[in-house]
Amino acid sequence: MKDVANYKDYALLSYHHIPGVNNIEVFEKAGGYETMKACFDKDPESIKEEVKLSGLRGRGGAGFPTGMKWGFFSKDRAAKKYLLCNADESEPGTFKDRYLVEKNPHILIEGMIISAWALATQKGYIYIRGEFHQQAVTLEKAIKEAYAKGYLGKNILGKGFDFDLYVHRGAGAYICGEETGMISSLEGKKGQPKLKPPFPAIKGYRGYPTMVNNVESLAAVSWIMRHGAAAYKQWGTEKSPGTKLFSISGDVNKPGVIEVPLSTSLKDIIEIHCGGMRNGKKLKAVIPGGSSCPIFDAEVSNVVKMDYEDVAAKGSMLGSGAIIVMDETRNMGDVLKWTLEFYHHESCGQCTPCREGTGWLESVFKRRDKGTAKKSDIDLLDKTASAMRGQTICALADAAAMPTQGMIKAFREELETYVSASPKK
Amino acid sequence: MTEKVKLTWNGKEIEAPKGSNLLQAALDNGIEVAHYCYHSGLSVAGVCRMCMVEQDGVPRTYPSCNATCAEGMVVRNDTPKIKAAVESTLQFHLLNHPLDCPVCDQAGECGLQDYYMKHGQYDSQMIDKKVHKEKVQDIGKNVMLDAERCILCSRCTRFTEEVTKTNELGILNRGDHAEITVNENLKNDYAQNLVDICPVGALTSKDFRFKQRVWFLEEVQTTCIGCATGCSVKVSQNKNGAYRVKPIYDHEVNGHWMCDDGRNIYKHVSSPTRLQNASENINGLFVPVDEANVQNSVKNKKAKYILTAALTNGEYTNFFNAIKGSKAEIGLYTLPDQGPEFDGILRRGDKNANSRGAKAAFELAGYDHSQAALDKLLNGISSSDVVYVVIPEILYNEDHFNTLIAKVEKAAVRIALTPGETLSTLRAFNYLLPVPSFLEKNGEIINYQGSNRKLRAGRAYGEISKDVSYYGKWVNV
Numbered sequence: 001m002k003d004v005a006n007y008k009d010y011a012l013l014s015y016h017h018i019p020g021v022n023n024i025e026v027f028e029k030a031g032g033y034e035t036m037k038a039c040f041d042k043d044p045e046s047i048k049e050e051v052k053l054s055g056l057r058g059r060g061g062a063g064f065p066t067g068m069k070w071g072f073f074s075k076d077r078a079a080k081k082y083l084l085c086n087a088d089e090s091e092p093g094t095f096k097d098r099y100l101v102e103k104n105p106h107i108l109i110e111g112m113i114i115s116a117w118a119l120a121t122q123k124g125y126i127y128i129r130g131e132f133h134q135q136a137v138t139l140e141k142a143i144k145e146a147y148a149k150g151y152l153g154k155n156i157l158g159k160g161f162d163f164d165l166y167v168h169r170g171a172g173a174y175i176c177g178e179e180t181g182m183i184s185s186l187e188g189k190k191g192q193p194k195l196k197p198p199f200p201a202i203k204g205y206r207g208y209p210t211m212v213n214n215v216e217s218l219a220a221v222s223w224i225m226r227h228g229a230a231a232y233k234q235w236g237t238e239k240s241p242g243t244k245l246f247s248i249s250g251d252v253n254k255p256g257v258i259e260v261p262l263s264t265s266l267k268d269i270i271e272i273h274c275g276g277m278r279n280g281k282k283l284k285a286v287i288p289g290g291s292s293c294p295i296f297d298a299e300v301s302n303v304v305k306m307d308y309e310d311v312a313a314k315g316s317m318l319g320s321g322a323i324i325v326m327d328e329t330r331n332m333g334d335v336l337k338w339t340l341e342f343y344h345h346e347s348c349g350q351c352t353p354c355r356e357g358t359g360w361l362e363s364v365f366k367r368r369d370k371g372t373a374k375k376s377d378i379d380l381l382d383k384t385a386s387a388m389r390g391q392t393i394c395a396l397a398d399a400a401a402m403p404t405q406g407m408i409k410a411f412r413e414e415l416e417t418y419v420s421a422s423p424k425k
Numbered sequence: 426m427t428e429k430v431k432l433t434w435n436g437k438e439i440e441a442p443k444g445s446n447l448l449q450a451a452l453d454n455g456i457e458v459a460h461y462c463y464h465s466g467l468s469v470a471g472v473c474r475m476c477m478v479e480q481d482g483v484p485r486t487y488p489s490c491n492a493t494c495a496e497g498m499v500v501r502n503d504t505p506k507i508k509a510a511v512e513s514t515l516q517f518h519l520l521n522h523p524l525d526c527p528v529c530d531q532a533g534e535c536g537l538q539d540y541y542m543k544h545g546q547y548d549s550q551m552i553d554k555k556v557h558k559e560k561v562q563d564i565g566k567n568v569m570l571d572a573e574r575c576i577l578c579s580r581c582t583r584f585t586e587e588v589t590k591t592n593e594l595g596i597l598n599r600g601d602h603a604e605i606t607v608n609e610n611l612k613n614d615y616a617q618n619l620v621d622i623c624p625v626g627a628l629t630s631k632d633f634r635f636k637q638r639v640w641f642l643e644e645v646q647t648t649c650i651g652c653a654t655g656c657s658v659k660v661s662q663n664k665n666g667a668y669r670v671k672p673i674y675d676h677e678v679n680g681h682w683m684c685d686d687g688r689n690i691y692k693h694v695s696s697p698t699r700l701q702n703a704s705e706n707i708n709g710l711f712v713p714v715d716e717a718n719v720q721n722s723v724k725n726k727k728a729k730y731i732l733t734a735a736l737t738n739g740e741y742t743n744f745f746n747a748i749k750g751s752k753a754e755i756g757l758y759t760l761p762d763q764g765p766e767f768d769g770i771l772r773r774g775d776k777n778a779n780s781r782g783a784k785a786a787f788e789l790a791g792y793d794h795s796q797a798a799l800d801k802l803l804n805g806i807s808s809s810d811v812v813y814v815v816i817p818e819i820l821y822n823e824d825h826f827n828t829l830i831a832k833v834e835k836a837a838v839r840i841a842l843t844p845g846e847t848l849s850t851l852r853a854f855n856y857l858l859p860v861p862s863f864l865e866k867n868g869e870i871i872n873y874q875g876s877n878r879k880l881r882a883g884r885a886y887g888e889i890s891k892d893v894s895y896y897g898k899w900v901n902v
Contacts, residue, residue, distance in 0.1 A: 347599060348603075349598065349602070349603030350472045350579075351473075352518050353513070355577065355601050356518070357517055358600060359521075359556065360520055360551075360553070380550055387513030387517075390485060391514060392474065
C-alpha cells in the first residue's frame with residue numbers, strides 16, 4: 001500500500017505540497033477562495049445543510065457533529081454573534097492544527113469566512129496557543145492579505161456582509177482549549193470553563209451567541225463546500241465520514257502529521273504511514289487520541305480502526321487524533337506519572353473533584369518516592385479516578401481520570417510493580 | 426403572580442415558581458440538599474458539585490443549583506449513585522483541609538463538619554502531605570482569612586464582585602494551589618457578611634475570634650438599631666454576654682445582608698462598664714446611690730426631657746402618658762446624618778432607628794419635635810430646672826452630642842438616662858440612671874419605609890423594667 005500521507009490526494013493537506021501556499025496569490029492560483037466567492041451567492045442555510053450532510057464531526061476532540069452544533073445557533077442574521085476558532089491545541093500529543101496553519105493559513109481563513117457567512121457572525125477570533133508564535137505571525141500575515149483582497153472587513157465583495165477576523169494568542173493553559181475556558185480567557189478573565197447551560201451557542205463570548213469550532217473542522221468546511229458533502233463522505237464510515245489529521249509521535253520511524261480517511265487501521269498508520277516501529281522494537285502500547293484518552297495495549301492497537309465508533313467500542317476515544325506510540329522499552333508507570341503530573345498542573349481549580357482529585361492522584365501514585373506505597377494504592381487510584389468522572393463543569397477531571405483507569409485496566413501488573421519498587425537505591 | 430409548576434423531589438411533590446432555581450425550590454420545601462457554593466443572594470457558580478441530582482429522562486447527573494424548575498420534573502438526590510458522588514466529593518473537599526476544628530471558630534456551624542456527619546463518615550485514606558496555604562491573614566475590616574481551610578466555593582469573591590462591587594477578593598493560582606487572595610485589603614462597608622457566607626472557617630470575624638464556642642450561644646431575633654433601615658438581625662448571646670450580630674434573611678428590608686456598623690450594636694449591652702445602678706457623680710466618680718436620693722433632688726424643679734429617636738413606639742406612648750398634664754418641656758435629639766443619604770445597598774445616612782415613630786409620637790402628644798424646639802428648650806434652661814437626657818444607644822458622632830451636653834450645664838440637676846456604658850462625657854451629669862438596652866426590650870420601631878420592625882428581648886445584662894416612661898412619672902414628684 002502506498003504511503004499517501006501528506007499528499008494532495010486528500011482534503012485538508014491537499015495544498016501542502018504547493019511551495020509558498022501560505023501566500024494568498026499562490027493559494028488563489030491553486031483554486032483558493034473560489035469556494036468562498038461561490039458561497040456568497042448561496043443561501044446561508046444551504047451551506048449549513050451541506051455541512052450537516054457531510055457528517056463532519058468536530059475535530060477538537062469531542063467529535064460532536066459540526067452541522068448539528070451549527071443548528072443550535074441563532075438564525076437571526078442581524079444579531080451580534082461571534083465565530084471563534086479554537087487553535088489552542090493543548091492536548092499533549094496533538095500538533096495537527098499547528099501543521100495545518102503554518103503551511104496553509106488561508107484554508108482556515110477561507111473556511112472561517114464561509115462559516116461566518118453561513119452563521120452570520122460579524123466578528124471572528126482565532127484563539128491560538130501562546131507557544132505557537134510563528135504560526136500566529138503566519139496567520140496574521142495571511143489575514144492582512146485577505147483584508148487587502150477585500151475578503152475580510154466591511155461589505156465583503158460588495159455583498160453587504162461584514163466579517164472581521166483577529167488572532168488572539170493564549171498564554172499556555174491546557175484548559176483554554178476547552179471552549180468555555182477559551183471564551184473566559186478571550187474575555188480577559190482567568191481561563192476557567194463556564195457553567196453550562198447556557199451553552200456558548202446561546203450565550204458565549206461577552207454574553208453573545210458564539211460558535212466555537214476547531215481549526216481542522218473550519219478548514220474542512222471550505223473543502224466540503226468546494227467538493228460537496230457527497231465527495232467528503234467517500235471516505236470513512238457512516239458515522240465517521242471524511243478524512244482526519246493525525247499527529248503521530250513516539251517510537252515510530254516517521255513521526256509527524258498525516259491525513260488519512262477515518263477508519264484507517266492503526267496498524268496501517270504505524271506500519272505504512274509512519275514507516276514502522278523505530279529500531280525494530282516491539283509495539284507495547286498506543287494512546288490513540290491524546291493524553292486524556294485511555295491507552296491501548298499492543299493487542300488492541302493491532303486491530304483498532306481509527307474512527308470515532310471503533311475506538312470508542314474498544315474503550316478509548318479518537319479525541320484530537322494524537323497518536324502516541326510506545327515501544328517495549330517504555331515504562332507505563334512513568335507514562336502515568338507524567339500524565340498525572342500534567343493534569344495536576346493544568347486543573348483550573350474551580351470544581352472540587354478535579355481541583356483536589358488531580359493533585360491526590362499524583363500524590364497517591366508517587367507514594368513510592370516516600371516509601372509509603374502499597375499495591376492496593378492502585379485500587380485507590382482507580383476508585384478516586386472513578387469518583388472524579390462526570391462530576392465537573394468541564395471534562396478535565398475526566399481527562400485525568402480516564403487515562404488513569406485505562407492504564408490500570410491495560411497494565412495493572414506493571415503499575416503494581418512500579419509502585420512497590422522504590423526509585424531510591 | 427408568577428406561574429407555579431409542580432415537580433417531584435425524592436418522591437415528594439412540591440410547587441415552585443416556573444423557571445426558579447431548582448436547588449432553592451428544594452430548600453424552600455424542606456428537602457435537604459448538601460451545597461457549599463450556592464447562595465441565593467449571589468450568582469450561581471456550580472463549583473462545589475455537592476448538589477448533584479438525577480432527573481428522569483436525563484442521562485447525566487447535574488448540579489441542581491444550575492437548573493430551573495419546570496412542570497413535571499422528577500429529580501432525586503437520594504439515589505445510591507448520587508449518595509456515592511456526594512460522599513466522594515465531600516472527601517475531595519476535606520482532602521487538603523487542615524482539620525484544625527479545635528481552634529477554629531466555625532466549629533459547630535461548619536458545612537464540612539455537618540456534611541461529614543450526614544454524608545461522609547468514611548475513613549480517611551489521606552496519608553500524603555497536604556497542600557499548605559497561609560493561615561492567619563488579616564485582610565482588613567475585622568475579617569481574618571485562613572487560606573487552607575478554604576474550599577474555594579467562591580462565595581466571597583462573588584460577594585465582593587456582585588454585591589459591594591468592590592472586587593477586593595480573587596482566586597489566585599490553579600488546581601489545588603488555588604487560593605483566595607486580597608487584591609487590596611477589604612474596604613467595603615459590608616465586609617463581615619463574608620464571614621457569614623463562608624461555609625467553612627476560612628473567613629472568620631476578628632471581633633468574634635476565640636471568644637466563644639457557638640454551641641454555647643443562643644440567638645435572639647431582633648432588629649438592628651444602627652440606622653433607619655432596620656435590618657432583621659439575630660444577636661448571639663449567653664449568660665456571659667452578647668457576642669455577635671448576624672443578619673437574618675428578610676425579603677422586605679435587608680435581603681441577606683447587613684452592614685459592618687450594625688455588627689457593633691451589641692457591644693455596650695453586656696459591656697463590663699455598662700451602668701447597672703443609679704449613680705451619683707461625686708467629683709467625677711460615679712458612685713451607686715439610692716434612687717430615693719435622686720428623686721429628692723428633682724423635687725419642685727421644672728422638668729425638661731430630651732429624648733432620642735431610637736426608643737420603641739411603646740416607650741414613647743408610655744412616656745407621653747406619664748407626663749400628661751404636667752408642664753414638662755420635651756425635646757427630641759436626633760443624631761446627625763452620617764455619609765450619603767443611602768449608600769445603594771442598605772446603609773442610610775439617617776442614623777436614628779425610629780425617627781418616624783418618634784416624630785409621630787411627639788405630634789400625637791402635641792409636642793414639637795423640631796430642632797428649633799430643642800434649641801428653644803436648651804436656651805431656656807435655668808438653675809431651677811432638672812434636665813433628663815436620654816443617651817443615644819448608638820452614638821456615631823460624640824462631638825455633636827457633646828455640644829448638647831454643654832448646653833444643659835446651667836440646669837440645677839442633670840440626669841442622664843443611659844442604656845449603655847459609663848462614658849467620660851457623662852461627667853457633666855449629676856446622676857446616671859440605667860434604662861434597658863434594645864436587647865432587653867420588646868417593642869416596635871418604624872423604619873425608613875414606614876414598616877413596623879420588631880425588637881425582641883433576649884437575656885438581660887442590665888436594667889430591664891425602668892424605662893424612660895418610669896422616669897417620666899417623676900415629673901409629678
